[in-house]
Amino acid sequence: MKERLFFPGAIMIVFLSLIPPAIAETTSISQFRSIASDNQQTGYILDLFGIFSLFFLMLGPMKILAPFAQITRDTDTKFRRKLALTASLVSATACLAAAFLGQRSMRSLHISPPAILLAGGIILFLVALQMIMQMYSTSSRGEKTPSPPTLALAVSPLSFPTIVTPYGIAILIILMAAAQECTRQLGILGILLGIMVLNFLAMLFAHKIVKFVGVVITLQILGSVLGVLQVALGIQMILQALIRMGVPISW
Numbered sequence: 001m002k003e004r005l006f007f008p009g010a011i012m013i014v015f016l017s018l019i020p021p022a023i024a025e026t027t028s029i030s031q032f033r034s035i036a037s038d039n040q041q042t043g044y045i046l047d048l049f050g051i052f053s054l055f056f057l058m059l060g061p062m063k064i065l066a067p068f069a070q071i072t073r074d075t076d077t078k079f080r081r082k083l084a085l086t087a088s089l090v091s092a093t094a095c096l097a098a099a100f101l102g103q104r105s106m107r108s109l110h111i112s113p114p115a116i117l118l119a120g121g122i123i124l125f126l127v128a129l130q131m132i133m134q135m136y137s138t139s140s141r142g143e144k145t146p147s148p149p150t151l152a153l154a155v156s157p158l159s160f161p162t163i164v165t166p167y168g169i170a171i172l173i174i175l176m177a178a179a180q181e182c183t184r185q186l187g188i189l190g191i192l193l194g195i196m197v198l199n200f201l202a203m204l205f206a207h208k209i210v211k212f213v214g215v216v217i218t219l220q221i222l223g224s225v226l227g228v229l230q231v232a233l234g235i236q237m238i239l240q241a242l243i244r245m246g247v248p249i250s251w
Helices: 002-027 029-036 048-059 065-071 077-108 113-134 151-163 166-178 182-204 213-244
Strands: none
Touching: 048 113, 048 166, 048 182, 048 213, 065 077, 065 151, 065 182, 077 151, 077 166, 077 182, 113 166, 113 213, 166 182
16 A cells, blocks of 8 residues: 555655745746846746746646556556556657757757747747646547557557647757757756656556546646646746847836
8 A cells, every 4th residue: 555655645745845946936026027137148037947847747747647547457567567668768759859850940040049938938828728728628538449459559649649749849949949058958858858757657657546536636736736837937938038029018
């Protein structure tokens, strides 16, 4: 019983410890003003905690628990482990490739940092708003699963589009393109790989996690909180980009 409760408890502890810094980072008006008044392009709105919360919601394990438990409900532990590992490796490889190719393409087109920031703010606002609305909509997906299950499920539907979402890739590319120091890019990639490890662990324990209604509800509540914060963060990024472009904004 203790072993079954370990992973769900670990998730809750990690989230409760990371949400306060994310809230402070997202809602600090004084910090927003100091960045807005600074003409240097090295002022980032998001720190690593903020990036972690973005990746966790857009590329993280909250979306993979129910689908993985459903499509592997009639399989053995060995197959689930192999499927989870394959899906994690495919997802990590796809994200890394998109990050490097995407940022090179954006820089080769000489897109300015304020334009990158504005694009990121718009995408973040629309996606976060859509995700909040989807939490209160009824799902019309069918309950049928492939028979028999094969490792091809690691590519579709697990990696694409469940883990590697289009909006998650878009935010990843924008963050990598906006990063002007190598250390920040390494930090972003490190967080990305950490999220993929969490995805792998979530799939390994998916059948145990979904049995605990309290854990599932807690994750849904945390997802709602992060979604609201990210809507606000998207608006803040848009305002910051407009200020950097010279648009007079007062508040």
